[in-house]
Amino acid sequence: MNKILYWIGTNFTHYCIAKSIQEKVPTESYAIFDVTNKPKKFFENENIVNFQKKWFLHENILDIQKIPDLEYLSEFETKYNIQLSKIIFSERLFSEFNEFYKFQSNEMLRILELECKFYERVLEEVKPNFVFMFTPYLHQELLFFKLCKAKGIKTLELNNTKFDSAVIGFDAEIKNYEKFTMNNDVRSFDKLREYHEKNYMLKSSKKIVKRTELSLNEKISIGLKYFIFSDNTNAENNFGYFGRNKIKVFLNYLNNELKVKKRKKFIDSNFKTELDDDKYILFPLQTEAESALLIESPLQNNQIEIIKKIAKSMPINYKLIVKEHPMAKSRSWRSIETYKKMMNIPQVILLHPEVKVKEIIEKISLVITISSNVALDALFAEKPVMMFAENYISVIPSIHKIKNILELPDNIKKMLQEQVNPIDLEKYIQFSEKISFKFNPIAFSQDISDFFHFSGQLVDVEITENKMNIFLEKEKKKIGILSDEYIKKCL
DSSP states (O other): OEEEEEEEOSSOHHHHHHHHHHHHSOEEEEEEEOOOHHHHHHHHHOOSSOEEEEEEGGGGSOOTTSOOOHHHHHHHHHHHTOOHHHHHTTOGGGSTTOSSOOOOHHHHHHHHHHHHHHHHHHHHHHOOSEEEEEOOOSHHHHHHHHHHHHTTOEEEEEEEOSBSSEEESHHHHGGGTTTOOOOSOOOOHHHHHHHHHHHBTHHHHHHHHHHTOOOHHHHHHHHHHHHHHOOSTHHHHOGGGTTOOHHHHHHHHHHHHHHHHHHHHHHHHHSBSSOOSSEEEEEEOOOTTOHHHHTTOTTSOOHHHHHHHHHHHSOTTEEEEEEOOGGGGGGTOOOHHHHHHHHTSTTEEEEOTTSOHHHHHTTOSEEEESSOTHHHHHHHTTOOEEESSOOSSTTSTTEEEOOOGGGHHHHHHHHTTOOOOHHHHHHHHHHHHHHEESOOHHHHHHHHHHHHSTTTTOOSOOOOHHHHHHHHHHTHHHHHHHHHHHHHHHO
């Protein structure tokens, strides 16, 4: 009988499919839960899914003040060929973006040591045939994912394609990209653009953004639930909550509200909304402390420094458009000081976040990005792209991978003369369609967030078996589609 080990975090998608899979095929089910204390109570006692054994991550990450065992970590790194420093020191929680707690190096390394030992112990005990999880977003997920891969365990992560569909095990699938043989029916750019417009993943995301915009009454209701009915136990035993208490959270909320208003006023007063008929290169800013920066490009994620390097490397008759990401508001925008540093770089123009990317792309000659989805938009608009990160779209030959910063001036000059090949886009579409199925994991995650977490505004919530059963019945069709795809993949 196959053994499946599920990784279940705040997003309960894989808990939902565990029940569905058990109803369809005989399996042994195990789970690691990375959840806060109130959901933990439910998962400890639930009888919906028949798990042979459950583990709770944060029960195993205690006593972090102890001196880390660097010899063990070094041996682990060598044994599994996993570069640990890149993983742990790229964690957003351990960066300057954590407004509640400043982790010391020894604390980070001790957390890493405990995680490594915990994962090794679980994998040795279970010896799973398969691991089911989402594409890693936080360091603890990425470490677990890499360890499973290093141990030869078939690890099937759920992700969205860049179109309106989902893929299971993209990390393994993408390795077959070069060998993939497409059919000879190559569409024109007009037809390719029609496909992109119809199937673009972010169309669904725009709906999600609207769903997460809460009214004042909703904000007050959520605030009361937090300040009256919540306790601070997570701050004692979950390193993601260190340094938090109700007063600090309230003051931080007020401070962020003020920062958002002040910074938005600066943006409205200083950022351009229209462009002259000059020659432009576009650098789309990405929201700070997101996985696309920290996981996909851990060594090249200082956006100010990258802007400086591009500005120094482009032809003298070009200007660099720096476009703020509209979702930067969710991170309280950037500091005014940061924006001023960007504005003071020669030949740099800051463009307002409300200007549509589509309108900008029509006026530019080249896109340079760390790992933004704007790269794909640009290709469909027949604009060449340069990218720092290695990710799921960087396999497209029309995207030039930046590997040597010293060669940036020559590469920019060369790419300004390049033409996007429609065959490259056609192949990526056909490949994506071959490995994917009709399901939107982003939208389903938001369904979970809306139902249990007040649209993501409150993570530590009580869950009852009745409420979980109502959700499982409500989303039975979607869950069935996803569980069937997992079964096809491996069972």
